[in-house]
Amino acid sequence: MSQVAEQSPGGGAVPAAGEETAYDGLRLRQVTKRFGGFTAVETLDLDVPRGSFFALLGPSGCGKTTTLRMVAGLETPTSGAIELAGHDITYAKPYRRPVNTVFQNYALFPHLDIFENVAFGLRRRKRKDVADAVHRMLELVELESQAKKKPAQLSGGQQQRVALARALINEPEVLLLDEPLGALDLKLRRAMQIEIKRIQVEVGLTFVHVTHDQEEAMTMADTVAVMNAGVIEQMGAPAELYENPRSTFVANFLGQSNLIEGRVLRRDADVVSVDMQGITVSVPAARAHTDGDRGWVGIRPEKVLIGEPGEELDAPGNTIPGGVISDVSFVGVSTQYLVRMPWGQELQVFSQNTGRHRIFRHGEPVELSWRPEYAFLLDISQDAHAGAEEGEE
Amino acid sequence: MTSTAQPPPLVDALPTAEAEPPEQGGSRRRGGLTGYLLLLPATLWLLLFFVVPFYSLVATSLFDPSGSDFRGYEMTWEFGNYVDAVRDYWQPLLRSLWYGGLATLFCLVLGYVLAYAIAFKAGRWKNLLLVLVVAPFFTSFLVRTLSWKLILADDGFVVETLQFLHLLGDDGRLLATPVAVVAGLTYNFLPFMVLPLYASLEKIDPRLIEASGDLYANPFVGFFKVTWPLSLPGVVSGTLLTFIPAAGDFINAQLLGSPNQRMVGGVVQSLFTDANDYPAAGALSVIMMGGILMMVLVYVRRAGTEDLL
Numbered sequence: 001m002s003q004v005a006e007q008s009p010g011g012g013a014v015p016a017a018g019e020e021t022a023y024d025g026l027r028l029r030q031v032t033k034r035f036g037g038f039t040a041v042e043t044l045d046l047d048v049p050r051g052s053f054f055a056l057l058g059p060s061g062c063g064k065t066t067t068l069r070m071v072a073g074l075e076t077p078t079s080g081a082i083e084l085a086g087h088d089i090t091y092a093k094p095y096r097r098p099v100n101t102v103f104q105n106y107a108l109f110p111h112l113d114i115f116e117n118v119a120f121g122l123r124r125r126k127r128k129d130v131a132d133a134v135h136r137m138l139e140l141v142e143l144e145s146q147a148k149k150k151p152a153q154l155s156g157g158q159q160q161r162v163a164l165a166r167a168l169i170n171e172p173e174v175l176l177l178d179e180p181l182g183a184l185d186l187k188l189r190r191a192m193q194i195e196i197k198r199i200q201v202e203v204g205l206t207f208v209h210v211t212h213d214q215e216e217a218m219t220m221a222d223t224v225a226v227m228n229a230g231v232i233e234q235m236g237a238p239a240e241l242y243e244n245p246r247s248t249f250v251a252n253f254l255g256q257s258n259l260i261e262g263r264v265l266r267r268d269a270d271v272v273s274v275d276m277q278g279i280t281v282s283v284p285a286a287r288a289h290t291d292g293d294r295g296w297v298g299i300r301p302e303k304v305l306i307g308e309p310g311e312e313l314d315a316p317g318n319t320i321p322g323g324v325i326s327d328v329s330f331v332g333v334s335t336q337y338l339v340r341m342p343w344g345q346e347l348q349v350f351s352q353n354t355g356r357h358r359i360f361r362h363g364e365p366v367e368l369s370w371r372p373e374y375a376f377l378l379d380i381s382q383d384a385h386a387g388a389e390e391g392e393e
Numbered sequence: 394m395t396s397t398a399q400p401p402p403l404v405d406a407l408p409t410a411e412a413e414p415p416e417q418g419g420s421r422r423r424g425g426l427t428g429y430l431l432l433l434p435a436t437l438w439l440l441l442f443f444v445v446p447f448y449s450l451v452a453t454s455l456f457d458p459s460g461s462d463f464r465g466y467e468m469t470w471e472f473g474n475y476v477d478a479v480r481d482y483w484q485p486l487l488r489s490l491w492y493g494g495l496a497t498l499f500c501l502v503l504g505y506v507l508a509y510a511i512a513f514k515a516g517r518w519k520n521l522l523l524v525l526v527v528a529p530f531f532t533s534f535l536v537r538t539l540s541w542k543l544i545l546a547d548d549g550f551v552v553e554t555l556q557f558l559h560l561l562g563d564d565g566r567l568l569a570t571p572v573a574v575v576a577g578l579t580y581n582f583l584p585f586m587v588l589p590l591y592a593s594l595e596k597i598d599p600r601l602i603e604a605s606g607d608l609y610a611n612p613f614v615g616f617f618k619v620t621w622p623l624s625l626p627g628v629v630s631g632t633l634l635t636f637i638p639a640a641g642d643f644i645n646a647q648l649l650g651s652p653n654q655r656m657v658g659g660v661v662q663s664l665f666t667d668a669n670d671y672p673a674a675g676a677l678s679v680i681m682m683g684g685i686l687m688m689v690l691v692y693v694r695r696a697g698t699e700d701l702l
Contacts, residue, residue, distance in 0.1 A: 074603055094606040095615075107604040111622045120618075121608035166608065 022086030025050040025206060026071065026174050031080030033066050040066040042230035043080070048174070048208055048223075050085075053200050055209045055221035059253070059387070063230040064210045068176050071208065072101045084173050095124075100167035101176040105183060106159050108151035114138070114162055115147040121170040137169040140199060157188045164196065168203060177209040181216065193219050214254045218242065226250050228387065242300075246289045248378050251298050253387035258304065258347045259296040259378065272377060277343045279318050281375060288377040296378040301348035303374040306337060306366050307357070313369040320368045323347070325360050335359050339366060454675030462669055474676040482660050482677055489657040489681065490688070492571065493640030496578035497586075500635045501628065503579070504586035508627070509620075511587075512594035526587050538577055538648050545573050545649065569651035577645035585634040593627030594620070629696050637685055657681045 026048040033041040041063040048054045056064040069075040071082060073094030082090045089097045100121065108117050115134055122130045138144045141161040151159055160180060167175055180196070181189045197220050200207050211217050217224045218238035225235040226249070234241055234250045242254050251257035262276035272288040274281050276297050283297065305313045309321060326346060327338035337349040337360065349368065351357060360366060453466070454474055460466035479486070511522045529537055545551055545567040555561035567573045597620060605615035643658025657677060664674035 072607060074607075093611070094603075095609045095611050099607075101604070101607045103600055103604055103607075105598075105600065107598065107600040109601060109604070109619060120605070120610075124609040124614060170608070 023047065023083065024085050025052070026208065027083040028067070028071075029081045029083070031067070031070060031077045031082060033063070033070060033075060034078045039230050041070070041077075044230075044232065046225065046232065046235075048206060050206055051204050052223055053197065053207045053209065053221045055211060055217035055224045056227055057211055057214060057217040057224050057253075058227035059212055062227045064212075064227045065178060067227075068101070068178055068208065068210045071174065072099055072176055073097050098170075098173040099176060100170050100172040101178060102160075102163045102167050102180045104179045106151075106163040108159055108162055108166070110151055113148050113150055114143065114154070117151065117162055118166045118169055120166060125170075133169055137165045140168075140202070141165045156184050157192060160184060160192060161195070164199065168199070168205070171203075172205065174206045174208055177207060179211055180209070181211075181213075189213075189216070196220060218254070226253060228253075243374075244287050244376055245298070245378070247386070248296060248298075248382040248384055249387035251376070251378065251387075252385065256301055256348060256388075257298045258301060259298050259384045260345060260347070261380070262295055262297045262377075264290075264293045264295060264377075271372075274377065277341070279320055281318055282372045283375045283377045284373055287375065290377055290379040292380055294380040296380060296382070296384060298376045298378055299370050299374060301336070302334075302350040302352075303370050304347065304349040305369045306339070306349045306351055306360065307369070309365050309367050311367065313367065317369055317372045317375075323366045323368055325362055325364045325366060328360065328362055330359065337366075339368060341368075450675050450678055452675075453671050454679050456672040456675075458670065458672045460672075466671065471672060474672045475680060478673055478676040478680060481673075482657070485655050485657045485660045486677075486681065486684070488654070489640045490684065492575055492578060492646070492654075492656060493636050493642075495575045496582060496639045497632050497636040499575070499579040500583050500586040500639075501632060504583055504590055504631060505624075505628075507583075508587050508590035508594050511591055512597075513599070523591070526584050526591075529584065534581065535644065538581065538644055541573075541577050541580065542568065542648055545576070568649060569654070571650070571654055573649040574646050574654045574656075577649045578639045578642060581642070581645065582635045582639050585638070586631040589631040589634060590624065590627040593624045597623045625696060629693065632692075633689060637689070640685055641681065 026046075028044050028046040031041060031044045031046075032039065044063075044067060046067075056067060058064045066075060070077050073089070073092060073096075077090060080090070081088055084098065089099075109120065112120070115138075118134045118137055119130050122133060127133070134147075135144065138147055141164060143158060143161055143165065146154060146158060146162075151162065154162065160183075163180070177196070181192050184192060193216055196207075200220075209217070209221060218241075221238060223235065224238050224241055226233045226241065228249050234246045241250060245251040245254065245257070248257075248259060251259065260276050262274040262281070265273040265275050265280065267273075267285070267288075270285045271282045272285055274283060274295065274297055281297060288295070306323075307313045313319060320341070322342040323339040325337055326340045329336045332353070334350050334352050337351065338346045339349055340346050347368065353359075452468065455468060455470050455472065456466040456474075457469040457471055458474055458477070507526070511519055511526075515522050543549060547566050547568065552561060552565075552567055555567075556563060556565065561567075567576075601619055601623070602615055605619045606612070610618055640656075641658050643656055643662050646654050646656040646659050661674045661677050661681075664670045664677065
């Protein structure tokens with residue numbers, strides 16, 4: 001049985017050897033790409049189900065763009081195979097594969113007007129009724145009135161939509177998006193994320209989206225594969241990745257995490273008890289991703305509750321006393337605290353400004369707590385800061 | 394880029410303020426004399442080195458042809474000089490345009506391949522190759538053309554090889570033929586073609602070529618639909634820089650050709666220096682100049698790249 005991404009949340013889909021039935025999506029098998037001595041992509045296995053919106057997320061240089069270029073045919077894998085709808089396309093010329101790309105800086109043809117840019121692929125394939133198809137596509141991306149303009153006359157967001165239309169009109173098996181929103185400002189980027197997602201739902205094609213923006217990946221994709229140093233660290237639905245990261249890299253790259261060193265006391269069927277700096281906390285067994293006797297106890301900052309010493313916090317977990325507020329930033333919807341713990345570590349706490357709590361001040365003593373089901377346990381051999389800096393881009 | 398100053402509203406259903414591209418070619422008015430002062434050096438230069446000599450040339454072409462160095466010339470508005478010049482020298486005139494055109498065509502084909510290779514395929518050899526393109530300029534034009542005389546000589550290896558292959562008869566020769574003249578012109582003006590072509594090819598974003606491949610254009614179609622149109626500015630300026638001097642050249646025709654390959658430049662030169670027929674020489678010069686100017690205007694217009702030049 002092949003594990004299809006949607007069916008195996010949280011796990012890298014590794015197709016079992018010897019499988020015969022044709023897979024109708026995009027499949028990468030054991031794909032490796034080396035440039036000289038540098039390995040950009042390392043024995044990558046990936047299944048992208050037909051019709052899904054798939055995001056490859058990772059810091060720059062993690063191999064995600066190389067992976068995309070191999071699917072597009074702009075690079076040839078050093079080893080491994082790429083299959084699309086059951087056909088091996090590993091060595092097919094780019095102009096012979098049913099794949100289209102939305103390039104990072106759009107790569108619109110500057111000498112052609114918008115209409116001709118969008119018509120380019122259809123004309124090359126000698127399709128009939130080009131004008132009708134182009135007008136329908138321009139309508140979809142809401143650029144009909146711009147058909148006679150040159151790309152340089154359009155704004156960044158409009159150029160972006162032309163690039164999308166130019167690729168989409170060919171109805172490819174897979175549409176590749178290479179950091180398509182990277183050149184846009186924040187507000188426009190958010191609008192385009194929704195726009196692209198809407199179009200994907202409307203046309204129902206398979207989208208593979210490469211990005212280093214974790215928020216973008218989580219907003220748009222059904223399935224996110226987090227890539228680091230040429231390998232996929234974890235793959236699954238955005239919420240699944242966020243709630244149950246399997247490595248410190250994913251925990252830090254997708255959002256932020258507090259990682260606290262702990263010693264495993266007892267492993268029960270569904271709960272692992274951990275001695276965390278003298279306090280016993282429990283972690284659901286399904287969220288414990290280490291077999292060692294030590295590990296990183298992870299908790300997302302917004303899952304941590306904060307209160308005055310002795311206050312009843314609404315959490316059945318243990319109370320962790322002895323914290324002192326060392327930094328307060330008020331961001332409107334929430335307040336972000338840094339709390340120095342007795343063992344010297346600073347933990348992040350995001351507290352919603354619901355009005356139930358007053359806002360603590362710098363230097364005040366506090367207690368922390370969290371619901372045990374939100375905690376996760378990671379392998380102690382991993383770097384607690386892996387992915388933290390890249391995630392802040 | 395902020396979107397504070399938006400040009401007339403583009404119909405745009407997205408409810409977001411999209412940043413507009415920077416205004417292009419917007420002429421900013423700066424009051425006062427600064428602009429004129431800045432223009433002054435160029436104006437003086439043009440006046441001194443173009444308008445004055447040109448005036449003198451046109452005036453000469455209208456002198457009484459019966460004058461001479463001894464008796465001096467009189468301005469008699471002899472428009473007949475032009476009729477005479479065309480009647481006597483229509484062959485070298487047409488030949489000049491023909492040879493110049495042929496040399497330009499060969500330069501374009503050879504130069505495009507070379508410039509394309511340097512721009513896209515040369516990698517770290519790019520700069521070295523560019524230096525090599527320009528290297529012939531370190532030697533005198535005359536010396537280079539004379540050495541072509543040796544290369545194409547009757548007992549030279551080129552002729553002997555062609556005779557051996559029976560592409561050339563046993564008493565056939567290259568020197569004193571149109572082949573030699575056009576070859577010399579092509580050789581001498583090739584760098585003028587390569588450099589502008591290189592400049593415009595080098596500017597082409599390789600991702601555009603990737604994009605054309607992604608959109609089902611094979612490399613051949615991709616070249617004609619993307620690379621070629623985007624290199625047109627270089628093609629236009631390269632062909633102009635080649636055709637204009639090549640059509641006016643007289644050294645190649647004189648050293649590598651025979652009187653049968655005489656071009657206008659040679660005729661003008663001998664009219665000036667040997668025959669001392671200044672009015673005829675002037676008239677011929679003006680005709681050639683006007684002819685080339687007309688052709689260039691038509692060409693630039695046809696190419697539709699006025700704004701790219």
